[in-house]
Amino acid sequence: MKQIDRYLLGGIVKGTGLVLLVLLALSSFIGFVGQVDDVGQGSYSTADAMVYVLLTLPLIAYQMAPIATLLGALLGLGNLAANSELVVMRAAGISPWRLTRSVVIAGVLLALLSAALGEFIAPPSEQYAKRFRTLSINNELSMGQGQxxxxxxxxxxxxxxxxxxxxxxxxxxxxxxxxxxxxxxxxxxxxxxxxxxxxxxxxxxxxxxxxxxxxxxxxxxxxxxxxxxxxxxxxxxxVDADSLAVRGLVGYIRYLRANDLNADQYVTTLWSRVAAALSIVIMAVLALPFVFGPLRSSGAGQRVFIGVLIGAAYFLGNRLVTNSGAVYGLDPVLTAWLPTLVLTALTLFAVSRVR
Incomplete structure (x- = not known):
């Protein structure tokens, strides 16, 4: 990895980490407020509510990874652009596609970290959080879980x-x-x-x-x-699709199909996990056209605002396509990939126009 790759990688990763911490802090506060009404039911206490909220954070972090990457890349690359460092790189003969390659490296690293979080940490943490909360509120119930x-x-x-x-x-x-x-x-x-x-x-x-x-x-x-x-x-x-790792989803899909049950929801979730990894890389690359274009001299607040709008549009579009696919019986693989493919096409078009 060359020095320019490490330089851009550091800026994007630091920016993404900062954004993710802010988003998780906000989500923790909102999540805790949402649990206040249940405190006092059964043995569910304020401390239990705090534990529950903390246990749900890994899944929230995994779900927020794409938008956090976009905002982090806008902040990291935006600071470089505001200090004219990207202009100096361009003047030194570094092409936009060479910069894109460095950003892709950062995106791949973040995608791998997100995939590890979504595969090994978030599923068991989310499952335990739900069981912990429900069994605390309903003391007399006993439950088992399997296929x-x-x-x-x-x-x-x-x-x-x-x-x-x-x-x-x-x-x-x-x-x-x-x-x-x-x-x-x-x-x-x-x-x-x-x-x-x-x-x-x-x-x-x-x-x-x-x-x-x-x-x-x-x-x-x-x-x-x-x-x-x-x-x-x-x-x-x-079994909740969001609480399963990829290997668990594959096994559960096989179980449903073997018993002639509808597995479309879980197929969509499986391929959405794969598409989410690609979307993290694309979100990082999407920041480049903005920092070379109208947001080059803008403040951090404006860059964050634009990033939130794009992230919200992608999130809502993803939900719309997923829900429409479930209602109209669309192919689950197409439903899972369509938002990310559209985002990829728009990003490549925007990067190709960078001069």
Missing amino acids: SGWIRDGNVIVNIEQLFDEGRAGGIYVFRFAADRTLASISQARTAVFTDDGHWVLGDTRRTEFDDNNVSAVSEVELRQPTELSPSLLGLSV
Whole structure:
């Protein structure tokens, strides 16, 4: 690595680190305020709320990495441009594409660090944070987690194969036990919808009831049952795409497909992880056209403002495409890659116009 590469790398990495610290501090404050209402429920204390917020920071840092990279590159390269250091580099015969190569090196390093965070630190930390908070608030519940979700509440044990969101689930098994711990009934439903009045509506249900001498089976198109289990509690016991590492996502996708379950959500998440690594590199490169153009002599505040606008547009566009893909049944790979590919095309076009 040449001196110019190290010089630009240092500026971008320092700027990105500073931005990320500010964003995490702001997120921590907002996250803690959001937990205040739950303090006092069960054994959930103020200290527990602080621990929960800290445990969620690795995933937040991973999700914020692209916009933090853009803002950090704008600050780092912007300072060099404001001090005319980039102009001196250009005057020394260093081409824009040579500078782009140095920025790409910095982007690749940040992408690798982000990937390591998202693969090895964020998933277990996020999983533990959710379980820690929910079990602190609901002391009497016990839960298990695996390929499908298990949750126990008193004499009822529920198994869920797939949770689409916090209101709909598929592949439901409800095991009810009598007071003497003998199995009283098993209900199997293809779908379940949770209502606001403390009920769930089981669709395409088959219930098997056991007594001392007989076993009876009843099939119903729709069955409405009261429940003490909230959708958020059930969601804790089911695999959350954001709480899985890439290797876990691959295994879970195979499991869903082997059981003829819809895996599109997890396929989209998997490829979004890969696309996110590329987007970090692209975000770093995207700063170059701005520092050589209209923002060369601008202050840090204006550069940050422009970076926030671009980052927000990318984030909202990504969410829009992802949600549209889920609603209209678009190819999950295309849904995951489209925002990053559009960003890449726009960045290459902007860099090609740098003189």
